[in-house]
Amino acid sequence: MKVLVVEDEVLIAMDIETLLIEHGHLVLGPACSIVDALHLLDAECPDVALLDFNIHDQPVTPVAERLRDLGVPFILTSAYDAKELRKYDALTEAQFVKKPFDDHDLLRALARAGP
Amino acid sequence: MDLDDLYRLLRGAHVQAQGIVDTVRDPLLVMDEDLCILSANPAFYRTFATGRDDSLGKRFEQLGDGQWQIAELQFLLEKVIPKSSAILDYEVTAEFPKIGPRTMLVSAQRLVHPEDGRRLLLLSIVDATEQRGKDNEKDLLIGEVRHRVKNLLAVTRALAKQTSVAGRTAEQYRDTFLGRFGALARALEVTIDRSSSDLPDLAKAVLEPYAGDGQTIKIDNAPVVPLQARQAMSLGMILHELATNALKYGALSAQGGQVALSWTTGKEQDGLEQVHMQWTESGGPAPVSPSQKGFGTRLIRSAAERELGGKVDLEFRPGGLVVSQSFPLRAQ
Known part of the structure; x- marks a missing residue:
C-alpha cells in the first residue's frame, strides 16, 4: 500500500518509515508539517494515511479534511487522549493508535484501514 | 466564620453582626421570602460595581441585566426558606455589566429575623473567576x-x-544508544531552562563530551541565535551524530584532528532570517562516504x-568532512 505519513517528530517518522518499508509498503513523506502533507497530496493520492494528531502544536485537521474529500482512510496517532481528538469533526471516524505504540498496533491499524 | 456563626450572631446581637457583615470580603445579600433584596454588604456593591438604588427592593433575578435569571437557581432559592435547605457553591458563569465575564459561586441559607421571627434568606456570592482561571491553566x-x-x-x-x-555487540549497542539518548537529554535540558534556547548553549552542551580540552572542537563565530525547543532538539541530534561520526571515522579519530563549528545569520531574498552553519573537519583521515541508509x-x-525546513550538504573532501546547512529562523 502507499501510505502517507505525517509526523513531526523526526525520530518517530524515521521509525515509522523503516517499519512500513520493511513490511512492503510505499511511504509518501514522511511529511513534517501540514503544508508539506498538503503538497504531497496535491501530487499523489495514497491508499491510506497515518497522521500524528498534533503537528507543530496545530491539529492535523486540514490534512484529515483533504483525505476525507479524497476518500482516503486515515489513522490518527497521538500521545493525547482519544477524547481530545474527538472534539474535531473531521477526526471522529478515524482509527486511533495511542503513543507510544508498538509495531503491531500500527500494522494492525493499517491492515484494518487499508483497501 | 461560617454561616452558622453568623446566624447565631444575627440572632443574638444584631448590632455587632452588622459590623461583621460589612467587613465580610465576599458579597452578601439578605432577601425576604419573595427573594426581594432587603440589604447588601459593601462587598456586594464593590464586586458588582453597583449601588443601593439599583439593588435594594429589587427581586434577585432582576439584579444586573439578566445574569441571575436561571430557572434552576430560582427553583433552588425558592426551596431554601420553606424547606430550610441550603445551596452551596452554585456556579454561575456569565457576562456581568461593568465587570465583564465572571464565575460566581452562590451559597444560600435560611435566617430567622431576631426580632419579628420573619424568615429570611442569606445569600453569599464568591467571585471564583481568578481561581477558575488558575485551575484551568493548571489543568x-x-x-x-x-x-x-x-x-x-x-x-x-x-x-x-x-x-x-x-x-x-550488546555493549556497543548500549553505548551508541546511550550516546544518542544523552544528546537528546542535553538538548532537552537546554530547552527546558527557558522556553527558547540559544544556539551557542545548545552546541556547547551537546558537544561537551567530545570537545576534550576545548581544542578538538572549536566553536568560532557563534552569534546568539534563539531557537525553538523543537529546533534545538533537531540540531542537538544532528550535532551529536556529526561528533560521534568524527570520533569514530573522522577528524577526532586521529591525533591532532580538529573540528571547527561556526554559524552566521542573514536575511534571504524572501526576507526570512536564515541560519547558515558549517561543520569543518581537518587533520583526520580522508573520509569515506557513509551508507545513505545509516542512522x-x-x-x-x-x-x-x-524538521528544520532547510538544506544540508555533506561534502567528503580529502581534508575531511564538511557539512553546510542552512535553515530558517522561526518566530519565537
Missing part, C-alpha cells in the same frame, strides 16, 4: 506535561529501534530538511 499545563512525557517515551522508543543492532545520515537529512 492545561498538566495535560501538556502528560502529552510531552508520553511523546518523549515514543521518541525514546523510536531511538532505541532506529539504533541498529547489526554488527554491534546518522538519515537523521541528519530528515532533521535538517524536514
Whole structure:
C-alpha cells in the first residue's frame, strides 16, 4: 500500500518509515508539517494515511479534511487522549493508535484501514 | 466564620453582626421570602460595581441585566426558606455589566429575623473567576506535561529501534544508544531552562563530551541565535551524530584532528532570517562516504530538511568532512 505519513517528530517518522518499508509498503513523506502533507497530496493520492494528531502544536485537521474529500482512510496517532481528538469533526471516524505504540498496533491499524 | 456563626450572631446581637457583615470580603445579600433584596454588604456593591438604588427592593433575578435569571437557581432559592435547605457553591458563569465575564459561586441559607421571627434568606456570592482561571491553566499545563512525557517515551522508543543492532555487540549497542539518548537529554535540558534556547548553549552542551580540552572542537563565530525547543532538539541530534561520526571515522579519530563549528545569520531574498552553519573537519583521515541508509545520515537529512525546513550538504573532501546547512529562523 502507499501510505502517507505525517509526523513531526523526526525520530518517530524515521521509525515509522523503516517499519512500513520493511513490511512492503510505499511511504509518501514522511511529511513534517501540514503544508508539506498538503503538497504531497496535491501530487499523489495514497491508499491510506497515518497522521500524528498534533503537528507543530496545530491539529492535523486540514490534512484529515483533504483525505476525507479524497476518500482516503486515515489513522490518527497521538500521545493525547482519544477524547481530545474527538472534539474535531473531521477526526471522529478515524482509527486511533495511542503513543507510544508498538509495531503491531500500527500494522494492525493499517491492515484494518487499508483497501 | 461560617454561616452558622453568623446566624447565631444575627440572632443574638444584631448590632455587632452588622459590623461583621460589612467587613465580610465576599458579597452578601439578605432577601425576604419573595427573594426581594432587603440589604447588601459593601462587598456586594464593590464586586458588582453597583449601588443601593439599583439593588435594594429589587427581586434577585432582576439584579444586573439578566445574569441571575436561571430557572434552576430560582427553583433552588425558592426551596431554601420553606424547606430550610441550603445551596452551596452554585456556579454561575456569565457576562456581568461593568465587570465583564465572571464565575460566581452562590451559597444560600435560611435566617430567622431576631426580632419579628420573619424568615429570611442569606445569600453569599464568591467571585471564583481568578481561581477558575488558575485551575484551568493548571489543568492545561498538566495535560501538556502528560502529552510531552508520553511523546518523549515514543521518541525514546523510536531511538532505541532506529539504533541498529547489526554488527554491534550488546555493549556497543548500549553505548551508541546511550550516546544518542544523552544528546537528546542535553538538548532537552537546554530547552527546558527557558522556553527558547540559544544556539551557542545548545552546541556547547551537546558537544561537551567530545570537545576534550576545548581544542578538538572549536566553536568560532557563534552569534546568539534563539531557537525553538523543537529546533534545538533537531540540531542537538544532528550535532551529536556529526561528533560521534568524527570520533569514530573522522577528524577526532586521529591525533591532532580538529573540528571547527561556526554559524552566521542573514536575511534571504524572501526576507526570512536564515541560519547558515558549517561543520569543518581537518587533520583526520580522508573520509569515506557513509551508507545513505545509516542512522546518522538519515537523521541528519530528515532533521535538517524536514524538521528544520532547510538544506544540508555533506561534502567528503580529502581534508575531511564538511557539512553546510542552512535553515530558517522561526518566530519565537
